[in-house]
Each structure stands twice: as C-alpha cells, then as structure tokens.
Amino acid sequence: xxxxxxxxxxxxxxxxxxxxxxxxxxxxxxxxxxxxxxxxxxxxxxxxxxxxxxxxxxxxxxxxxxxxxxxxxxxxxxxxxxxxxxxxxxxxxxxxxxxxxxxxxxxxxxxxxxxxxxxxxxxxxxxxxxxxxxxxxxxxxxxxxxxxxxxxxxxxxxxxxxxxxxxxxxxxxxxxxxxxxxxxxxxxxxxxxxxxxxxxxxxxxxxxxxxxxxxxxxxx
Numbered sequence: 001x002x003x004x005x006x007x008x009x010x011x012x013x014x015x016x017x018x019x020x021x022x023x024x025x026x027x028x029x030x031x032x033x034x035x036x037x038x039x040x041x042x043x044x045x046x047x048x049x050x051x052x053x054x055x056x057x058x059x060x061x062x063x064x065x066x067x068x069x070x071x072x073x074x075x076x077x078x079x080x081x082x083x084x085x086x087x088x089x090x091x092x093x094x095x096x097x098x099x100x101x102x103x104x105x106x107x108x109x110x111x112x113x114x115x116x117x118x119x120x121x122x123x124x125x126x127x128x129x130x131x132x133x134x135x136x137x138x139x140x141x142x143x144x145x146x147x148x149x150x151x152x153x154x155x156x157x158x159x160x161x162x163x164x165x166x167x168x169x170x171x172x173x174x175x176x177x178x179x180x181x182x183x184x185x186x187x188x189x190x191x192x193x194x195x196x197x198x199x200x201x202x203x204x205x206x207x208x209x210x211x212x213x214x215x216x217x218x219x220x
Contacts, residue, residue, distance in 0.1 A: 031181045032072040032079045033085065034126055034189070035065035036095070037174040038143075049166070050145055053110065053158070059148040060185050066095065066114050066143050066172075069126040070180065071135030080191050082179040083105070086129045087193035089174065093118025098167040099173060102155035108185075110158050111148035120204055122172075124208055 038046065046064035054061040097115040119141045127136065143166055145162070177191045 022149055022197040030076065032074070032076075033131070033178050033180045034068045034072070034083060035131075035176040036068050036122070036172045037176055037192070038095070038168075038170040038172065042168055043169045045168075046143065046145075053146050057148060057150060057158075059109075059145055059146055062144075062147060062184060062187075063189075064143055064189050065176070065178075066119075067121055068143060068145070068175065069130060069134050071137065072130060072133055074130070074133040075136075076190065077175055082129050082133065083175065083191055084193055086126055086196055089129070090122060090195045091118075091123055092171050092173045092195045093122065094169055095119060095141075095172055096167075096169050100145075100159040100162040100166070101142065102193060103151070104155075106149055107144060107147055108140070108142060109144070109148045109150055110155060111142040111144045112162075113139035114143055118172070124186065141145040154196055163175050173210075177204075 037043070043064055047061075050064060051061045053059070074082065093116060095114050095116045095118065097112045097114055099111055100110065101108070102110050120139075123139050123141075127134070146158070150158075173195045175195070176189050177192050177193075179188045179190055181187075
C-alpha cells in the first residue's frame, strides 16, 4: 500500500508565534496531560503494533496510552501534587479496547476506541481534582495507534485492516503526568503513580513505599 509520510504538527497551541525566540519560548508555561497506562503485557503488544504502523506510514512511534485529561497549565509541582491526589482517589478499573477509528485530526489519525464505566468516573474525578487547572474539552476515550496526517483512503484501509483484529480488556492501575508541550517527539513523562487499590496491595505484600516519581523519555 502506498503511503505518504505524515509531517508532525507545525505548531501546537502552546508553541506561540512562529518567530518567538528561545527566551520567549522558555517563559511560556508548560502544558501537561494525564495518561492512563495499560499493564506491561498489553503495553508491549500495543507498542509493537504502533511501531509497525509507524514504519509503514513513515510516522513517529510513541508509548501506548489513553489520555484522561489534557491542557493542564498548572506549575509542575502543583501538577504532580494533583496527579498524586488523583491516583490516591482512583480505583483500578477495566477498559475495553476494540474497534478501529480514523480521523483527519493529527493525534487521532488512527486509533482504537476505549470503553468502560470506569473511564467516565475517572474523567469526572480528574476534572474535579484539577478544577481550574485544565481545559475542559469533549472526552473521546481512545488509544491512538498513529499520529499524522495521512490521506483519507490510507486511513480507511488501515482501519479496515485493524478492525476486528485487536480486542483487548485491560485493568488500568497506573496514571502518568506527561509534559505534552510542543512536538510530540519531545513529550516527557514527569511522574507515574499507582492507583490507591494497587498501592494497598503492594504495601500489604512488601511493606515498601509506593513508587516514586520518575522522569522518563518517551521513545521516538
């Protein structure tokens, strides 16, 4: 199948004027998002699919995730504190991933639909905890497979190929606070937090402290 290399977004909302200098860009507030992370086994399977699609489409791969909340403009320390509070209040829940969708939107070029009662509850909880610190946008639960701007015919063919071949049910126990300013290849995980239920299990088993914040670079 012939495909066209998809260019990255030329500018995001947080990028500001095209002629902004390094000092001006440095002064702009960072944008953060809350991601739901799937278990390691499921994550490896999805990451492999994302890498294969990236090679086929000429796009950049990324870590599999479901965005729970975006557009967070709080200072980093406060964002980490609220992400920790969200994890403490959040109970693990099941998410169903199935059915391929495609749009002309860069970050939803090709995706799997996500469903489950826990998603809506988690979203409502995140909105309450972050309150005025995040943008309120329509919630479309999904797990992206391709970021890019591909021709409609190519997107449709890919969606048809994937439709019915991927159907997963995962238990979400981790969330991540991710810096999502600028180009997606420079996005950075700031902190990973376990849900309250999972931390309780770990504490009872090993009497160790909950996982500490980590700073990890996303694959590119």
